Amino acid sequence: MRIYLIGAGVIGRYHAEAIRKLPAGEPVELKAADPNVQALAAFTETFPEAKSYSDARSMLAEPAREDDIVIVGTPPFTHFELSRMALESGRHVLCEKPLVMNGQEAKVLLETAKRHNRMLGCCSDRFLGLCKTEEIKSMLHSQTLGEVYKVTFVYRNQRARAGVEYQKESKWFLDRAKSAGGILMDWGPYDFTVLNDLLQPESIEVAAAWTSKPVTQADPADTTYDVEGHVGAMLKYCLAGGKSVWVQYERASCTHGEPYHHVELEGTLGAVKWSPYFETDQIDYKRDKEGQVETTENLMAHNGPFTVMDHPIYYFYLKVKGLDSQATINEQAVFNFQCLQAIYDCAESGTPQTVPHSVL
Template sequence: MRIYLIGAGVISRTHAETAAKLGEEIELRVADPNPAAMAEFLEQFPGVPSYTNASDMLNAEPPQDDDIVIVGTPPFAHLEPTLLGLQSGRHVLCEKPLAMNNEEAELMLEAARKAGKLLGCCSVRFKGMHHNETVKQIIRSGQLGDIYHVTWVNKWARSRSGIEYQANSRWFLDSARSGGGVMMDWGPYDIAMMHDMLQPETVEVAGAWLGKPETAVDPADTKFDVETHVGAMMTFRGGISGPRPVSVHYERASCTHGDEYVKVEIEGTRGSVKWTPFDSRQPVYIRFDRDGQVVEEEVPLPPRSPYTIMDHPLVHFHRKVRGLSSLANVGDRAVDHFRHLQSVYGSASTGQSQLTSIHPADEEGQA
């Protein structure tokens, strides 16, 4: 199998490391116009054929059926290389967020259909973690009863991409380059996990809001116009919950003057489960009634997977390309998840509710 990396930065080096864990011989190629980034890549992966632009790399040899192109550039540079990869006759795995807007996502999907190739998104980093799979099993076992309410809140006091995290990557702060703030940065993971758990057929987003708390270290030397705190009420219908709608209280912050906390809990008529989807070191708890009293129990967890969260996007996509059971988000599902993300911005800007229909998973376990 051949993997073509567009971008030679940190994230592409991570994908290159994962390629060595796929259980088969992998040939890498890499393209990046930045000499410094390329030098760092080749220092870590010497001998990999390198190019200064993606077109030259993709045109250097005929495509093979299982070729994978990985787009590891910032969001404003996702569309063109994704289209190049698909039009070259290769599967494409794009970093998150998939696109800058719904129009770009639709162009990608159209190109994938025309080429007969897979379009995937890296929003699946936390899918497949042992504690998340345990929660899925609890939900599907029916022991929670009819699910009716979800709390999905993750508030960090100071963890803004481009400021406290990856401070040199100021593009995170510019909506013209990032597409948005914490919703575009962490929202893809939240949405992928919520869909994986509940498998909704439609999602309605209402009452969404965007916030940008001010701090003494806010940069004055660069454009900073993205949200760092976001919230919405969502209603999931269909899927695991059947005809009963599920109300979802959603909130995500990379900066807040309020309390810093994480609370993710799914409530049903016979019990609830709470856990930390993005930290597998934390326990999973179920709560239920026993003889009229509330009982809380810690759930035993299976052994950890040998793969890290940074491995998962390529591991899942590789399995999909090979025709194996996979947790990859591809094609319509990947674009539906992006539409759900964009509907939060739509609700916040218009004050109106936004409805997104979700294509069904095409195999067990995919979301």
């Protein structure tokens, strides 16, 4: 099969590493396009198996085959045009997060994918399928926690701004016209992909939301820096059967307040706390025993051959091959993105927003 990579930057390298690990049932031909000569040269030095191109359009000019995959690994402001072009070339598209710049672009991309009978995937599924989060999912299915009425999803870092504290050369992270937003567009895609996979909402209401941009002496003066560093929202997840759960959401890449993370589900019979990301593989389950709180700690490390950085292309590859996988595609990929857009819309307008599951 053939995999076409658009963008040979930091994430492009992770995808190329992952492609080397794909099941060796057939050889994978890798092609990569990037107009940045240095980036492309550095990429092909590490991945000499890749055929290189200076622009994506000429790379995609050859006739498409049924299982061709295009990975869009460029900055967000280019995702829409590049993904649309790739879908129109007759190929499945796996796009980096955030999927696009706004809700309208997401809708048009989904329409384009449908019209060409191709799949549109989003790399925000990177953290799906981890043993610890699958365990939480099975606790939900078995009603171990009783009626779940509240979810807390809070990640607060004091100084972790993409483009300031790490990856300094990629200034686009700080410019909303290029990145679509700050910490909500950087980590929110993962947060809502995990939350939506867990809770399977039929729709979501953003009841209240806010954003802020805390100021520090490390703020760069030599580049546009207009993205939020701190965001919060209260969301009502409307579930099947008329049930609902409140989700308290907060993300900070920059705050002068306390740094901590807290991800917990609370139900009428118990509560469970864990980290869906890197911090810990420990699951803390609390319930009542004879009027006292009993805590059970369970360690659930992820031992699969594929790392979280490998997951997006691995899951998408399986999906394209017609196999079961955790790939986040089409309506679900767009729904996950619309949650982010709705938080910005609510914060900016002060008006509650509803996110229906299907936009078409």
